[in-house]
Amino acid sequence: MTAPALTETVLNTHGAPAPNNAPNNAIEIAHLTKVYRSRASQSGRKGADKAPPRALDDVSLTIPRGSFFALLGPNGAGKSTLINVMAGLVMKTSGTVRIWDLDIDRQARQSRAAIGIVPQELNLDPFFTPRELLEVQAGLYGLSRPERRTMEILESVGLADKADAYARTLSGGMRRRLLVAKAMVHSPPVLVLDEPTAGVDIELRQQLWSMIKDLNARGTTILLTTHYLEEAETLCDRTAIINKGQVAACDTTRNLLRRLDSKTVSVTVAGGAPDPLPPALAALDACVRPDGQILVRYKPSETPIGRILDAFRAAGLEICDLVTEETDLEDIFLQLTRDGGGV
Ligand SMILES: Nc1ncnc2c1ncn2[C@@H]1O[C@H](COP(=O)(O)OP(=O)(O)OP(=O)(O)O)[C@@H](O)[C@H]1O
Numbered sequence: 001m002t003a004p005a006l007t008e009t010v011l012n013t014h015g016a017p018a019p020n021n022a023p024n025n026a027i028e029i030a031h032l033t034k035v036y037r038s039r040a041s042q043s044g045r046k047g048a049d050k051a052p053p054r055a056l057d058d059v060s061l062t063i064p065r066g067s068f069f070a071l072l073g074p075n076g077a078g079k080s081t082l083i084n085v086m087a088g089l090v091m092k093t094s095g096t097v098r099i100w101d102l103d104i105d106r107q108a109r110q111s112r113a114a115i116g117i118v119p120q121e122l123n124l125d126p127f128f129t130p131r132e133l134l135e136v137q138a139g140l141y142g143l144s145r146p147e148r149r150t151m152e153i154l155e156s157v158g159l160a161d162k163a164d165a166y167a168r169t170l171s172g173g174m175r176r177r178l179l180v181a182k183a184m185v186h187s188p189p190v191l192v193l194d195e196p197t198a199g200v201d202i203e204l205r206q207q208l209w210s211m212i213k214d215l216n217a218r219g220t221t222i223l224l225t226t227h228y229l230e231e232a233e234t235l236c237d238r239t240a241i242i243n244k245g246q247v248a249a250c251d252t253t254r255n256l257l258r259r260l261d262s263k264t265v266s267v268t269v270a271g272g273a274p275d276p277l278p279p280a281l282a283a284l285d286a287c288v289r290p291d292g293q294i295l296v297r298y299k300p301s302e303t304p305i306g307r308i309l310d311a312f313r314a315a316g317l318e319i320c321d322l323v324t325e326e327t328d329l330e331d332i333f334l335q336l337t338r339d340g341g342g343v
Pocket residue numbers: 036037053054055073074075076077078079080081082
């Protein structure tokens with residue numbers, strides 16, 4: 001189950017910088033813009049004069065070497081476009097992208113060798129076995145037989161016993177792990193996973209994560225897009241949120257959580273919540289939940305919890321129970337991605 005230092009193989013094989021002078025940043029994106037040409041503009045039809053929307057609009061991002069980086073964004077935010085530009089599958093309109101200090105335009109082959117992409121779709125040839133698939137992939141990257149680590153990689157993703165089974169006989173979770181194995185064939189120092197756990201059951205999701213965490217602990221930089229905000233919150237040391245093609249926030253996950261400076265306290269009072277709420281509570285923007293708890297959202301830096309509790313007492317309400325909740329990434333995500341939102 002042990003994988004060797006992945007970075008060493010790729011760097012030596014593909015002529016990129018040696019590991020001891022590895023770059024500080026695994027990925028550097030500067031002023032990246034992508035405008036897809038609309039069908040109307042290509043055919044000169046009506047509406048062609050309307051500027052097409054920017055799938056990516058002046059995106060600048062730096063992903064430090066060794067980080068576990070989350071890219072969050074609602075549907076259509078531009079996440080896949082960003083990944084596809086890095087993978088060389090989509091032509092950017094302007095801006096620069098460097099992967100492992102290699103420019104994707106000027107050093108296209110080397111930069112592609114420095115990155116492994118696990119796509120969202122389970123697009124595997126059903127008539128290939130995992131062993132054949134990895135061997136073909138190794139051939140595409142020009143790896144000689146002694147350089148190949150087919151069985152070792154299959155072992156690391158828990159598929160050694162399926163090495164000779166047809167891909168069509170593998171479960172969805174196994175196929176997902178096979179895609180991770182395929183992306184690792186050339187031992188890239190940067191691994192990009194596009195929604196890797198979508199539709200994967202909880203047990204398998206955890207297996208997949210422990211495998212990816214292990215890769216990260218061994219030095220591989222991980223960039224993942226996910227809709228599971230909790231996943232980003234627990235796994236990723238850095239998070240960027242993109243919305244409508246623009247970076248809405250990019251920071252350490254911990255700083256992002258701190259930035260919102262928001263907590264919620266739910267209070268149960270004896271006899272139930274009065275209707276209407278007393279002015280002292282209305283002044284705090286308190287509201288009543290369907291289960292009768294009184295909810296107050298507050299900024300700890302401005303309003304100490306004691307002041308909120310005083311307001312309850314001043315209103316003559318007896319507090320039976322209270323629960324405070326920290327802000328989570330979901331709050332920040334919603335705040336940043338709804339129209340006009342901002343932290
Ligand atoms: N090939 C294409 N031609 C034209 N427009 C496109 C193309 N691919 C994406 N777009 C548009 O670019 C924008 C960004 O799409 P993208 O797929 O990158 O978003 P996303 O964040 O990956 O969304 P999702 O989470 O739904 O996969 C969207 O408005 C989308 O409609």
